[in-house]
Amino acid sequence: MPNWQWAVVSTCDNFASLPFKLPQLSQLVKLTVGISGSLIRLSLTNRYGDHNLVFEQVVVADNPQMSNGQVVTAAQRSAIVVPAGEVLITDPIAFKVTAGQPLYVRMVASRPQKYADFASTYDPRMVNGTYSRMARLLPPLPTGCGARKGWFCLEGVQVFSSDQPLTVNVTGDSLAEMGLVANSLVKQLRAASDRPVVLINTAISGSRLLNDAPDDEPLFATFGQSLLHRLARPRWTAEITVALVGSNDLVLPLWSQAAFLPTVQQLVNGVDRLTKLADQHGSHLLMTTIPPFDLHLPAKQAAVSQHLAEVRFCINQQLVKRPFVVNVEPLVATGGRLTPQADFGDQLHYSPAGANLVATALFHWIDDKMSISHNRGTLKGADNEEGRTL
Known part of the structure; x- marks a missing residue:
């Protein structure tokens, strides 16, 4: 029987001692899922923050250009609030994925906020991320392994799946x-x-x-x-x-x-x-x-x-x-x-x-x-x- 399973996790670490203070945010994250299914949901974190975070838009697509992307909601609302000190699992959306497929998530915040939950990688093959300080921009994902790539508040994808990984x-x-x-x-x-x-x-x-x-x-x-x-x-x-x-x-x-x-x-x-x-x-x-x-x-x-x-x-x-x-x-x-x-x-x-x-x-x-x-x-x-x- 299918059930909700973690398809990929890249944890957010505690940067409350060195928080990122941004006037606006537009970030793009790639997460490669390990299982197949037709329903997905995201894990958004504000585990280490001291105030609620608001994202006016969260979109998932199967391409980094975000064409034909689907809006992600929480409590049926497109503006997602992640409470301070908590982890939020979004509403499920119908989105077919296959094991080994990269998903692309864009998250936009138009207001000044302080981000304490930070994830990073050097190797962009399966997980990658970048951000801009301007909400209207879609930043391109970096390439190569020579520098750190970072993003905020997104640490995993769950898939409703019958796979046994x-x-x-x-x-x-x-x-x-x-x-x-x-x-x-x-x-x-x-x-x-x-x-x-x-x-x-x-x-x-x-x-x-x-x-x-x-x-x-x-x-x-x-x-x-x-x-x-x-x-x-x-x-x-x-x-x-x-x-x-x-x-x-x-x-x-x-x-x-x-x-x-x-x-x-x-x-x-x-x-x-x-x-x-x-x-x-x-x-x-x-x-x-x-x-x-x-x-x-x-x-x-x-x-x-x-x-x-x-x-x-x-x-x-x-x-x-x-x-x-x-x-x-x-x-x-x-x-x-x-x-x-x-x-x-x-x-x-x-x-x-x-x-x-x-x-x-x-x-x-x-x-x-x-x-x-x-x-x-x-x-x-x-x-x-x-x-x-x-």
Whole structure:
């Protein structure tokens, strides 16, 4: 029997400490659904705002030009009010979608408002967004993976569907939020599996495994709750949870006086607690080792960099003993540094090619444990254009 299911989620993070104050807003968001159906509805958030938000128009279309778009309503009204501190599910509209199809949502506000719920990505293949400060403009969606794309208050699409998808929650920090690993993984899963695949991205840039965001700088507050706290009370459930996390537990103490460097055992114990939380919610946990990073510290702080490298090495030695941990360092690094091919350019994040190498390793783990491939031993959908050699 069909029922309302999440078709795609890209969560909005808490930017109340650094809200966007805009005189007007016209934003365009692309969300690629993972299941098929003929009825859809949107999830609009004002979870972190301190006043109601009013959107005079919300329109959905199957093209970025928004031709033949359909007006979305809430309580049968085209002007949609999202109350402060709440999440609003819109009225259903008749709109046929197919798994893997991108939807385009335009949201218009003609009055000055402050937006605290912010979502972003770097990889525009499956999720993308942009906004203008002028309500009358339809901004073009950006391309390429080199810069951040952002939007407000729209975090997902529900579809009335009888599909039984494989639901994957990619979570953690910016390595996941950027979308490069998530999109490459989902692409490979969709090519290999008989089931449709739904992506739920709940990652938060700057997030840590063990501790919530420090409060000694407004930017740090946007890093949100720790992953342990978020998975203790998840807003979405998934069959598979992919956690890319741990780097910020080591990095953030260098920048924040309120953050403290955890011991090796504390971080490893946190990973084991994460495993138990995933199991409690019926999800298979999959993690990677912590990849190398370079904070570009001055030479006089070389001892600090060396200490962090040693801590990371000791943590990874413990993590690789866990059957749910994929060791990514041999794939993306040499000599304790990301390779030029795998480096985004900052020695902190994966390039598209590096992300695809990580995603392929994650795919093989999932396929080995869940036997999802049409043809075992054959990998379909690999992103050759991102530098992978078959």
